[in-house]
Amino acid sequence: MPKMFWRILITASAAGGAFLLTSILDQDDGNIWQWVASIVIGSAALIVQFLIDFGERFEKVDTRFNEILAATTLFSQVDGSVLRSDEVTRLVLGYTKVRERGGDIVQAFAEKELGRLAKTMEGLGSGSADCPGENNEWLIDITDCVKMTLDATSTSVDREFWTNGSAERYLAAQEKAIKRRGVEIRRLFVVRDVDEVTPELRALCERHRRRGIEARIAVRSLMESSPRVDDFIVFDGELCFETKPDQESNPDRTWLSAEPDHIEDRVTQFAKLWAESERQAGPEPQPTVISGT
Secondary structure, eight states: OHHHHHHHHHHHHHHHHHHHHHHHHOOOTTOTHHHHHHHHHHHHHHHHHHHHHHHHHHHHHHHHHHHHHHHHHHHHHHHTSSSOHHHHHHHHHHHHHHHHHOOHHHHHHHHHHHHHHHHHHHHHHHTEEEEESOOHHHHHHHHHHOOSEEEEEEOGGGGGGGGSHHHHHHHHHHHHHHHHHOOEEEEEEEESSGGGOOHHHHHHHHHHHHTTOEEEEEEGGGSSSOOOOOEEEEETTTEEEEEEEOTTSOEEEEEEEOOHHHHHHHHHHHHHHHHHHHHHHOSOOOOOOOOOO
């Protein structure tokens, strides 16, 4: 109604102004051209308003069409990718509901979570992603996805991890991967000197073995080159999970890499360390056979 009111007002003003102007210019009150001019100018003003309104509506339709086209293209790419399109749809619908019903704090939190997810997706798309501190949720989620192998080193950087609640969840996820999907898991506990091979560390290894994990201890000082060993996990030979330490050797950053060259380096390094741990352990003791007399 306000827009229609202004249209009528502008049209009437244009027609009235045209009639007044022609009356001043031509004093003959019976001249029909006064009415013709006012009608024509008033009609032209009305048509111009409708054309302007049509242009605005067309721009909105064109913008909306481009948005729909972009969304259609995006979802067609999702359908053709390895990602499940229904999960993407759930994400979009969930975020829409938050925008419609959530309070300010809920919307702010949703924006932050969506931004974190977008950053992770962008990173993985380019070959690597990272986040500050330890990300145990990444660790457990990837373990739930592994299908064939999991090779891991454990250094002093993550030694405290095995004493908290996340470690039990992680071990449970590994045990499930072994029993349900036949995943082969090897873990190498790396220490600097023989003095660090404590009863607690041996008990930790045994705790892993009870879960079906092949666990060993390797002493760097007994190796020929005494190499530096980082804390890393290689999943299926395709994705590497690494914990980066700070200056005090505490977990500072979690890094994911899918770069083929980096993965190959880690696979080669683990193979050498595993062989070294086997050499340090020596031959397995053979059972003693007592012959009867």
